[in-house]
Amino acid sequence: xxxxxxxxxxxxxxxxxxxxxxxxxxxxxxxxxxxxxxxxxxxxxxxxxxxxxxxxxxxxxxxxxxxxxxxxxxxxxxxxxxxxxxxxxxxxxxxxxxxxxxxxxxxxxxxx
Amino acid sequence: xxxxxxxxxxxxxxxxxxxxxxxxxxxxxxxxxxxxxxxxxxxxxxxxxxxxxxxxxxxxxxxxxxxxxxxxxxxxxxxxxxxxxxxxxxxxxxxxxxxxxxxxxxxxxxxxxxx
Numbered sequence: 001x002x003x004x005x006x007x008x009x010x011x012x013x014x015x016x017x018x019x020x021x022x023x024x025x026x027x028x029x030x031x032x033x034x035x036x037x038x039x040x041x042x043x044x045x046x047x048x049x050x051x052x053x054x055x056x057x058x059x060x061x062x063x064x065x066x067x068x069x070x071x072x073x074x075x076x077x078x079x080x081x082x083x084x085x086x087x088x089x090x091x092x093x094x095x096x097x098x099x100x101x102x103x104x105x106x107x108x109x110x111x112x
Numbered sequence: 113x114x115x116x117x118x119x120x121x122x123x124x125x126x127x128x129x130x131x132x133x134x135x136x137x138x139x140x141x142x143x144x145x146x147x148x149x150x151x152x153x154x155x156x157x158x159x160x161x162x163x164x165x166x167x168x169x170x171x172x173x174x175x176x177x178x179x180x181x182x183x184x185x186x187x188x189x190x191x192x193x194x195x196x197x198x199x200x201x202x203x204x205x206x207x208x209x210x211x212x213x214x215x216x217x218x219x220x221x222x223x224x225x226x227x
Contacts, residue, residue: 004155033214042202042217043156056214090156099144099163099206101215103155 004104012110021076021107025093032074035090086111114139114207118218131190135203144206145186151199198225
């Protein structure tokens with residue numbers, strides 16, 4: 001088991017609503033990356049935060065936003081939810097630019 | 113652009129027989145390549161990582177992968193499958209030099225192990 005924890009584990013929302021997902025990184029890690037994994041697909045990179053600043057973004061619209069706090073925990077916010085946002089959202093922590101990521105178990109989001 | 117293609121969406125083997133999961137990559141430079149495993153209701157776990165130090169990379173749980181530049185392949189193997197190996201496996205490339213975390217995943221290969 002990694003030291004990365006995500007909450008909640010499951011969430012059901014309706015189209016148009018907003019959602020906030022949370023991630024606590026492994027002790028000592030200052031970088032958090034977020035991924036979206038649709039059913040039957042590989043994870044897709046959403047964005048990364050390093051020392052509270054966004055440090056790269058994948059091909060996701062601006063309604064996907066994030067924050068990183070001084071303790072390096074992170075939030076992923078999604079506004080105006082769409083049905084296609086239904087997916088497993090994974091958080092991964094790492095130290096700086098280290099390519100070795102430690103993943104949490106994810107938050108399963110269902111949009112109805 | 114960097115990408116990975118996993119050639120099989122599903123592989124089924126019998127316990128005790130060899131495992132071969134195939135992956136081809138596309139990269140304009142010598143890439144960092146990884147294999148991750150995902151067990152049901154668990155997070156992704158790194159199996160092994162290639163970063164040009166050696167073409168044959170040994171990972172955890174008896175898995176290994178060989179980097180073949182001429183074939184642009186990075187296939188994952190294990191000599192003898194165990195029931196606990198049943199999971200989803202992802203071939204992954206790091207598209208940005210020395211910028212970890214921004215990974216590109218393949219579509220995944222589901223490994224089934226029959227008793």
